[in-house]
Amino acid sequence: MRELILNIERVRRVNETHQHLILSADQALLNLKAGQSLLAHVEGSSAYLREQWFPISISKSEVVVERPADRLYMPATTVHVLSMIGQPFRYRRTLRSVLLIAYNTSPTPLLLSIPALLANQVGVTLVLLGSAASYKTEHIAPEIEVIIGDADFNWANRVTTVGWADQIFITVDPADELASFRKLWALFNQLRNEIPKAYLFGVFQPILPCGVGACGACMIRTKSGTTFACTQGPAFDLTEMHLT
């Protein structure tokens, strides 16, 4: 964990709902993997807590972060970030097809993994459900199959896409996280006879006051006890979670 000072070099509107902040690069961020995030405080911002930022692209020259378009960010602003928050997604080594699902929220936390998955010849399908259907995907690599579904978890070729997927990562509206994961758990129990371990992951995004496991606000219940979404998350195997 380090505290870094970055600059917002450019702000680029990518669709009706989201903008990309192009940040100055920092060597320390090159090791950041899909799933890990930053806790950011923008100088001059009135927000009291740090915002959780999920990078969608990292290179030696820049870090790109996706943020909602209704937040105001100005170029040449300094950002204090705590890095790195959380653990990388646990993709299987023998992976051929991944299903990424966003339900009532943007798929932002899932996007950083896409370039690496494509580079490893992994097929990626992105399903946008509920209000996530309004997320415009023109900026996403054309190799990704994007499927728009409804709020009742119906989408085209649902049985096939689930059947082909070696792993599934789901992100949901943080305001209703456990209830949403419960519904999705029930759905996948209908679609499959048995849900194996390390197959169905929920990406938890509670508000993180500290990001280091000190405040206890992001503690979630597992079948073996409790864990922190900030230090051990954001992705948890739903077979190991207590979703009540």
Added chain:
Amino acid sequence: MSVTVTRSNKSSLTIDTPVMPAAGVFGYGDEYRDLIQLEKLGALVTNPVTVSAWSPSSGTRVVPLESGVLVHTGLPNPGLNKVINTYRSMWSRMPIPVVLHLVITNAEEAKRGAARIEEEDSITAVELGIADDLEASEAAKQVAAFVEASEKALIVRLPFGVSADFAEAVIDAGAGAVVLYAPPRGTARDAGGRLVSGRVYSPIVKPLVLRSVGQIVRRVNAPVIGAGGIHSAADARDYLDAGAVAVQVDSLTWINPKMLEIIARDLGGLVITQPLGALPDEWNPGMGETERRRRISDAPTKEDP
């Protein structure tokens, strides 16, 4: 500069710097090891620990406010025995005293907790957290029960807004010092429109507590530790000026961890000054590569007129 922050009772707590994290913001020990030099702090105050295990609260835990945050965690912890067994070794190696924050709900728990803690050398002192809606007489009973069973230095964190009479009652019962106050409780709507109750952390808390510190310090014959709303070294100094012997920093630790250390260095008489000729990254070890390069390139050179 050492400060004795509890009365000389059976034992007392002396710290090098009158600044420590408040209970509930700093974890159990090493969570902030990468961001804060622990040895610069006066003491480590642990997250709240209960005699038996408590589960995390269900529902929304954090509601961002206009200028602050409301937090309701349910004080999840695995219970006193497990916490001690897990962290004993780390606490023994800590460069600063460890103050365990023990939450009790009755005198019997106070006695049981005290007996367990008494066996532990790694714990220097105890901060007792008592329920918000307790009468002074009941709080005094709980404190007396703890003191009867333990020789450890004892601090009592008082519920928000209690009077000097309440403070006097727990001090008379054996408290070596009091913390004013636990964060106030409030209610706010979360993003889903549900009402959530919890503790409020905000800079606005400071003037409210500061007034009480000034009043209560004059009434009680035990040290007072100020806590609430500290967001700068000046805020912390205000508490000392009002008569507090030390301060506890709460949510600032979350939003700007380094500030806790900076306040501790400041009030501990270690105000940092930039060594002549120090490179920017020596001056600010957390600085990013980009910022370091920018500052170096901004620095005047021999060629500059």
